[in-house]
Amino acid sequence: MPDKSDLPQGTLDLLILQVVAGGAIHGYGIAQRLQLISRDVVQVPQGSLYPALHRLENRGLLTADWKMSDTGREAKFYRLTPRGRSELKEQAASWVRLTEAIGLILKPAGGAR
């Protein structure tokens, strides 16, 4: 199984927040969405996804309701809280800044190769 260290530390939370920002969604849906959007690069196992979801819920960034789903069973749907929304904005911005910076640093090294 893919190790969660495949993703840089802390990025899973950001990805989850981003996916949930698109509308109420259950855990399985989040995993599917991540895999789909990333073209199978990001595969999040249960053992990482659910602890992360519960952690975000516990921190008050996500909230959840049990709702009837397409399978006919009740499923737990996660939504962003206002705090989650602002956290997402902040983290996304800082992520972009960081990746740009890292890109700048890596560029000359990549050119030399």
Add this chain to the structure above:
Amino acid sequence: MTWWRRLLRRRALERELDAELRDHIEREVAEGVRAGESEADARRQIRLTSGGLDQVKEACRDVRRPAALADLGADLRFAWRILAKDRWFTAGAILTLALAMGVANTTFIGTYANLWRDLPFERPERVAIVRTVDGRGRVAGVSYPDFEDWRRDARVFDGMAAAFTSGTISLGRDGAVPEQFDGLYVSADTFTVLRVKPALGRDFLASDDRPGAEAVAIIGSNIWKSRYGASRDVLGRKVSVNGTTPATIIGVMPDGFHYVDFTDVWLPLSQMPGSTRQRRDVRALYMIGRLPDGIDLDRVRAELSRIATNLSVMHPETNKDVRPLVNSHYEAYNGGLLLTDSLTLMPLLAAAFVLLIASANLANLLLARAANRSREIAIRVAIGATRWRIVRQLLIESLLLALVAWVLAVGFSWLALKLSTSQVDPLLPYWRLKMDVRLLGFLAAVALLTTGLFGLAPALYASRRGTADGLKEGGRLSATPKTRRWSHALLVGQFALTLALLNGAGLTAKTFYKFYRLDRNVQTSDAVTTFVRLPPQTYATPEQRVAFHQQMRDRLLAVPGIATSTVATAAPFASAGRRRLTAVDGRPPSDPPPDVRTVVVDREYFHTVVRGLILGESFSEWNGTAGHEAAIVNQRFADVYLGAGSPIGRHLELRPPATVRIGVVVEESPQPTPVTIIGVSPDIRQGPGDAVPTVYLPFRAEAPAGVTLIVRGSGGPARVMSAAREAANAIDPDLALGVVRTLDELRDRSRGIPAGMASQFAKIGGLALVFSGMGLYSAIAYAVRRRTQEIAIRMALGATATHVRWLFLKTSAWVVVGGLAVGLPASLAVGHQLQLNVVRADSRDSLMLLAMVAVLAIVALVASIVPARRATRLEPATALRID
């Protein structure tokens, strides 16, 4: 949130978590099926890729927990369940630890109290006692002029005082029956130095302690209560002291204050009969001084030595070579005793041994159990427990175990103290048997350390190994060779310590048994004793004293029910005087001449108190008068000093020794008294130990002022004693009789402390034996369980029951052999120590040692054969299936 709401909430969360994760799996399965897999394949695939459901759950729970603390409750509950489930292990571990800690605690408290450090005045360790040593190494007190010089010149004390222990003082002529009490003559500032104030009335003033001052007295609170009904009017009352001086009571000391040991009456030094403030060579006082902070005893010694040197220059005729002897109260009263008489330390050592044994035992139990639990631990790791969780869980179990044991131990010692306080109180007023917080803390630390260390070490090992390893091996209850070596070393240590303890206890018990067998030589039934001191003012001559006791006897025997009446300077079991035996048949028996015990008795003594003489006859009416000097010796004396030949008719010369007690010089009598032996008495103990060579002298010869009156009669001690009191006061209304004790009481008291220690020793030894047996039993039982499959295979291949049994007996045989190898030298060392100090029995009592080895071997055999037999009863087929 109330606990049940929290519980409901947790249940709901659990349910939701389960539903959520299952929903995820169902969706994945559905996805797989849609992609064309069979449902079973899809499920298998998911299990392989996403790991166990329980691990995911545990990870989610971890996220939700606000802090590790929240688990504590769960861990505690779980620990409790585990301990309750393994009830034999738990009971064994807790009892072992609790008993050992209880014993250690009570023993320590007793020993600590015995050291007399807890005196009832402020910071007793800061009060020094000063006496003197002369050029010949003889210890004496301090003379009044020396005391004054020292007090004036010494700069090292924060107050100095002097005191004289007077023995008994009688109080009377105050409307109540005359009574005797222990008295102490003190300089005016004594209580200031001790920093104790009277509970009622005032302290002595300097003006009370001047020659010619009006006589005053301070009484103890028990006199105040018993004699004066705790009335405040007691202040200002007059009471006669020793039949003469009418003294005014000016104060009452607080409850429990008896300085210096049993004292109940304090009088100013100036009232001391024959007190002299002039003579430098009468060294009858002892001096106390309070040390200010920052000054130690060495400083005091240096300072007083300097002054002593000056004094010896100024007064060479009296003070040449007289040096100060400075000790703390603790050293003066216990240091010497402690160094020479390790009886006080033996039980403590024994208790430490037993604590060690118990710890080793517990360690073994925990080791065995932890190995047993390696599978449980592996399972917990498999379902997502982190290593810290496991370690914490085991730590909590150990803590719980130690805590319960500790609480039990405190309970045990509380009970033991309650029981022994009532026994010890009247014997030793300063024995403060009370719980010591420091010690309880220490014991808790020992318990935690043992349980923590040995509970955790194997757990760490088990949790470190891979999950799969644990699961594979766990079923077979494996123990590593390392744990086994540990376990065996612990057992060997236990057996060695136990042997040493048993041998010591055996020797001690045997010795005291030998001592107490002598008590059959005394007729104790219905006999009551009291102390009579005839004041020298009224009874100046021996004739007057003989006449008093003659009248007393006549009056008493006229009372119906009174059978006999006799006097002795020391009743049986009480401490007797000492004299120097300067010659036997004209030659000194040894150089320097030995001291022997002497008891002055009247002629009835050997018929009424002792069960008759072995040889010869008792004193006649004339013995003791000029020309009829006679003595009766005890068997021990005859054995030691008279050798072969009849003791009757042999000649002795006795002289009182130079000093009879600390602080008081008794002038040496110039002429030794020659006496002829007319009889041999059976041995009687005069004190707590064995009988010693003793010479009995006739009452007529000296008619001492203070004697013990021993009266036997029917109707109970109270009736007999009131008859004696009536008789005494009919002759002399001022005469006080001392404390009343039956001979039985005296006997029990003289046995009290040593016998108590011996029995404690024996109890501790027994406990050690039980612990060692338990330790071996559990080790073997555990080995049998661990090797069940191996046994089954062996038996299936044709091994006999004997062979299988031997497999395990071999282990215990090695343990016993190892224990003996270490234990025998240890036992000899303990025995040697005992012989040096207390027991005076043969330390190489090989029979005793052999018996103890046999006891130990039998216990080891039983402890190992029971579980070993279980191994042989296994059905190979069943045993192989046992997981």
